Amino acid sequence: MMALKPAALMTCTALLWGAALSAWGEDSSAQARKIMGQMSLATKTLNYDATFVYIRGNNVASMRIIHKADAGGEHERLVSLSGSAKEVIRNQQEVTCIFPSDRAVMVDKRRPPQIRAGLPQRIETISDYYTYSVLGGDRVAGRPTWVVAIQPNGDDRFGYRLWVDTSSHLLLKSEVLDVNGNVLEQVLLTAIEVPREIPDSLLQASISGQGYTWHTTKRGSRTAAYRAEADWTAHWLPVGFSMQDRTVRAMDGNAEPVSHMVFSDGLATVSIFVEKLPPDQPRKEGFSASGAVHTYSRMSDDHQITVVGEVPPATLHKIAISVSARTASP
């Protein structure tokens, strides 16, 4: 890890630990990967009820997450404890977002769950793009944790620091860091319980949604004709990113279907959205950001290409300008 350029070194802590790690660097990497594997498993298989804060610059929001794993798969309810009482409830079938202030409910019917390589398997394949290490121990939500650093090799990706509970292996704190080691956003648990049982009542929305406007996105609205036309592709992505999914879906506010491509290197995810704008809609090009999520939009004739992801803006820009339509297949 000492071979990295200084800018990529994440923190002073990392530097301090660097000396210690160089002695057992190999072990540290292996240990970090083991901890992440355990974390991944715990996140999916345990019942937990936790409150946490999400910190992004000067903004803080508090939330409660209730997670249940049983024979029916994973069930999760995320509730905002500050501001408007937004909720997101997801299970194997669908994701429901409730926005009381807008009196709106968004339901997204996902495709049936598919067996995908979990993080433990992916960790091995992505070690070319990231360097793992154990920075040491810390304490979060009153519980002892390991601190794992994931540093990108190069400037195309963000780095992460994870605080993983030494007993439950759940993630208790995480940070996303830019190439200069600045923290872009943090999630910090303040209290957590790992109960044997989670009553179903805790996973029910507190709002019935009666009288709300419901927006339902169903998959399968794609048409063969459109799919042939919407053959967009990105010609550049950082090494290690590969396409994970490609869908065409309807979105509010545009009669034309929106093409959505998903790429991942195993840790960071990048989405490319392409939509044909109606003639009266303003053409927009530029960056935006929310915490670690950045976006960049540009126009290609009358199509707007927007790249969204937890990667540096420069990476998004490079991806966006490489997107073009392949010649329509006959």
Add this chain to the structure above:
Amino acid sequence: MSDESLQQLSALIDGRLEGDDSRSIIGEAIDDKELRATWTRYHLIGEGLRWNLPHAIDPDFARRVSLALENEPAILAPKRRRASWLASVVGVAMAASVAAMAVLIIEQLGIDAGEGAQQPLVLGPAMTTLNPLPIATVRWRTTERSPAPERLHSYLVNHSQYTSNFGMEGVSPYFRIVGYAANQNQ
């Protein structure tokens, strides 16, 4: 500005002060800029608590009234001194703190839910127009050139579905959608 002054000011605003007492505190306010600013804030807080805050606060309004009075020589001349201090109190350029407080009050009272929430809220001497975003919208650091926040929000919801499958596994990927901070003035 003593505690007693503040209490008197509060009593004055509540209509509980009469005669010499009220003249005395008004006299004090004429000379004390801080006290005048407090007077403005008290009114703002009071209106906020009574859910009476207008959809738009125009800090230049008082100055315009004041100017109009200046140009109204005949009738209002005898009361000019009083009128001008009143005007200047109301017209105390909305300091950043006052503007911030107004935003705070509005948010604490949950005024976001009303129809009025879609009205632009005008604050501050620079007449900044804050168009409240739908609460569902993640607060984006946007430029004029980036797509509408609503659209970015839809993109984020769709993008988030995949971050759990392919990305870092840990807390729900939806925390960014739920964790949109309350304040919208960036």
